[in-house]
Amino acid sequence: MELTNEFRVAVPAAKTWEFLTDVERVAPCLPGATLLSVDGDEFTGAVKVKVGPITVSYKGEAAFVEKDAAAQRMVLKANGKETRGNGNAAAVVTAQLKDEGDATSVVITTDLTISGKAAQFGRGVLSDVSTNLIGQFAKSLEADLLGGSAAGAETPGATSQPAAAAAQPDAGDSVDLLKVVAVPMAKRAAPAVAALAAGAAIGFLLGRRNRKAQTHPAALKADDLLAALTRLVS
């Protein structure tokens, strides 16, 4: 299915572009993500999405297939397999930037396909959930782009539904990142939510911990993400 999210930030296009093509900065915006390895424009990672008692974990890879700075457009293709179960999530995420002087408008189009158990229930609808999820992600991106100010309330361009209880990382507190990454998905619908979330999320399974070696996911500490965030907001 196709999902579209838009937002507008009072940040120049160049900085927005730099942010969006920087794995390290985008990853923390993604709820439930951990990163594994990086190799140029290709990344591997894992996402654990929790919706109430239901958890779905995906492991997979993503790659930038297009980074057209002139056209201000990037395309990322991602694919993940359930680590427990035989489901799958695939996403093609296109971000189109539009320079508006001191501001940038960003349109994110996600083409998402979920398969496996999560996609086989009727109670709850994938599209509503994914809209919400990507909306949440977009909101986080927005907020981080603006330098981590709280709650992202002044974002008139956001067309996605507001999510409930999306904890924004705040540089001042000692953030319990495990809590951040387990932010509840505030829309209804079954495990579909989880998978969907994961699917879209996988699109941004990015991270850079150690260029030299592939890292065991457990080795990535919350502190590292916190450090990345702190750098971002300073």
Added chain:
Amino acid sequence: MKAAAFAYHRPEAVKEAVDLLAEYGDDAKILAGGQSLVPMLAMRLTHFDNLVDICRIDELVGIDLRGSEVRIGAATPHAFVGMDDEVADSVPLLTLATPYIGHFQIRTRGTLGGAIAHADPAAEYAAVALALDAQMEAVSPRGARDIPANEFFTGLWENSMESDEILTAVRFPVWGATSGFAVEEFARRHGDFAIAGAAVAVELDDEARVSRCGIGLLGLGATPLRGSPAEQAVLGRPVGDITADEVGQLAIGSLDEIPADLQGSAAYRARVGATMVARAWVSATAEASNA
């Protein structure tokens, strides 16, 4: 549909249960009646290395009328709640809601606390708790605290308790004599998840004006909800001046995240929801007027 292996714990006291949760953290889950959790485990939609069964903890089962409140232990089965005379006299909304909860067998095992903690948007008792401004009692290694109903439901199957807190009881306020109560729920078949439903409580003063109103909504969002705009709009007005349709429309009108799924579009649910509110309003006000 066979669950993956897990360790099963059966504490006999709340403290023991709390300690187990603290010890195992995310690897543990409270098991009450199991009517929601066990199917998820069997279908492998979820997995926990440890299940902490609280159904043998005596202090968690019980119905207690304490003056202006009824306190119900979290592990009290729906069937007990539904059959209890004190509940029928003091918190009739619970009695009226009970027959809508699944089927007889489910009500015999499912618990009030389990249903509320699971926080399904179509959970009947959750909507009642919201409508009546109930208080949830939670216990953790840090002690006990109350959580008001309107702060409890935070998202789809999410509640505001910390991961090491257990819901131990829910306290439902008892309303005055000139009140009326009704529950209307629409589902495809009796016992199915509500497509939309309403739990309405209304209290009238000596001049037949609405002195209090609580409207709990089921199936109309990611969580159970309150029909607050409708509640506010009817306060202080003579009950005869208010049309049921108006109440229905107001209750639903401000909702912006009405689900769409296999059973119907958001617009359809909204229509059914407004109808359920309207019908419940008619019954509740009729009862209050005759009280």
Added chain:
Amino acid sequence: MTETVATRYAGTRVPRVEDNRLLTGRGTFVDDVVRPGMLHACFVRSPFARARINGIDASGALALPGVHAVFTAEELNPDVKEAWHAVAGKDIPDTPRPPLAEGEVKFVGDPVALVVADSRYIAEDAAELVDVDYEPLPAIADFTQAVRLAAESDVVVHDAYPDNVAGGMGGAPPDEELFATSAHVVEANVYQQIYAPVPMETRGMVVEWTASTEELTLWASTQTPHELRAFCARLLGIPAQGVRVIMRDTGGGFGQKVVPMREDMCIMLAARKVPAALKWIEDRRENLMSAGQARHVDGNARMALDEEGTILAVDIDFIYDVGAYPTPYPVLTTAAVGMFFPGPYRVPKASFNYKTVFSNTAGLAAYRGPWQYETLTREILLDIAARKMHVDPVDLRRRNLLRRDEMPYFNPNGMPYDHVAPIETFEQAVKILDHEGFRKEQRDALEQGRYIGLGFSAYIEPTGAATGHLATEGATIRMEPTGKINVYVNGGSSGNSIETTVVQLTADALGADIDDVATIQGDTAVTPYGAGSQGSRSGPMTAGAVNEAGTMLRNQIVAMAAHRLGVEESEIELANSKAVVREDPSRSVSFADIAYRSYYEPQQLPPGMAATLEATARFTSQAMIHWANATHACTCDVDVETGHVTLTRYIVSEDVGAMINPNVVEGQIAGGTVQGIGGALLENMVYDDDGNPLSSTFVDYLLPTATEVPPIEYGHVEIPGPGVGGYKGVGEGGAIGATPAVINAINDALAPLGVTLTRLPASPAAIVELIEQARKDH
């Protein structure tokens, strides 16, 4: 029967002999079977509607303790020797049916690998660890797009069918001039959703290979034990003598268990590769997602009538979804839709045209009354015609239904109706309903803003069709040394009470007390060959077989008794398990004594008289088809705010000929009717745009329960069929007639609002949408 025996049990409501064990939880279903060292199977299934399989890595699964094997197509599929089914025959080309998916998965749920482990728990743990490298491909989730997608985008379900068309047929073309010039012409697009048989017991079997004797034993959930045995022997290339199928209790079949399908083939193929018996029992999600589905059709139907409402011609043009892996020869059973479309009416001209197309969904099974779409469409169309002509649908039907004196009647497609009187079952239904009274009630209700409605449907169906292996039925009846009677027939008892009816028939054939008669069925080592339960054949066919074997054995008993009592054979009467001298009942000899002499004192028998107290016969049906007919009538109340439909009365007026047991007849009708109601209102196997099945549990796939169905009222008309005893088949009719009766009732209720629903199911949301649409259009 002759005057030797007075019919005592046929036609009476004898309590079911199956009930004691079934109602106390002591039936033996597949999952109750336990064999020494038994292993358990679990399939790894595709999460994609269509994908290339680039590799399967089972190392993680094999490493798990308790896992014995993980089989893939490479290991199992080449062992297939022959895989044809008797219902199609060995020479008819069939659609592809590889045991495990080969190279490409073609629907969500497609079995890709078979895990064998010590328990189903471990097998499911292991299945999660099998790593399949899939490359997703575009899939066809919507069968109405199958032909277009093949042509435009090269999306093909099976390479052997590059246009995605499994088959099709057309009769003579429609008489367009007639349609152009008739006084009244009505037309409707009728779409029916996928719904599925949903037996209470899912598919499964236990297969045990004994290498030392080269014998294979199968305990199966099946409607056709003998054909399963034959199929298995052919599949594995082993002599059928070494294959034994045992079915004790099968918890419902409804057509989903008539032929063994791909998973069954896998278990049979794997059985000789594992060290002990292998059990497979699917769970409910598997059953809903990958066992046979049915009734998915989209079509256009037309009817031409003259000024007075006499039908002049009918035409139907439809496409039928057969999914990815349909049961054998789907094209043949689909032709029945066209052939029976004229129904029990006087129709001079009929035309039909259809295609069966593949899609990336599970696959078509022959669900109870598989041609139901013809009755659905025709009956909806009749009501549309009635409303258009401002006549009551009752009057329109009355004018056109066939009468007894018109038999035999050849419908315009050549179907030779006989032994029916559709107008009579119809009039009986009208009477039971009190049609006039209802119309008045309806007018009053409308004034109060309530919408109630009445729907009829009439159908005629072929039962007990005697073609090929369905044309004969065997029975062995044996009097045991104790004088008790055992009757052996092939089996297929899956909730259709054929243990009870066979016992009744046998008791009557021999004059035995019913408590002295028992039946043994469903064990191929012990029972005579039979085609099993399908096509509503068990009633008429076992009646014929029991009659023939019973006659032989009765004659023998009479001869022995006559000699024993010193009278002529014509003076002997059999009743209550005794042989009695008719004129002097004090002189008698019990069956027990007759048997004792025969088995233990055979030298007391007269010289030349065989000591045999056993008879075996194979009955060949003289009637090609036993036509049965019924009219269903249904009243409902529609809540126009929510779209909820409440059924208030349900009447079935049926003619299944003489009834062996009215309880059984009513039970069969009730079951079918409830399935039809489910198809009208509740049941819906939905696939999303990517081909994911969304109704994979009973939370989303809604079955009717006792609270959705009103008490069913029965009227019986007994027009004897051509077979022995005049019995006709009754298994499928209820499921055919119910869906259109309900839809017509809804349309009748909502007619004042200008609503006509022709796309099923009639869910509350669908009804509300139509109401709102109609409101806008006015």
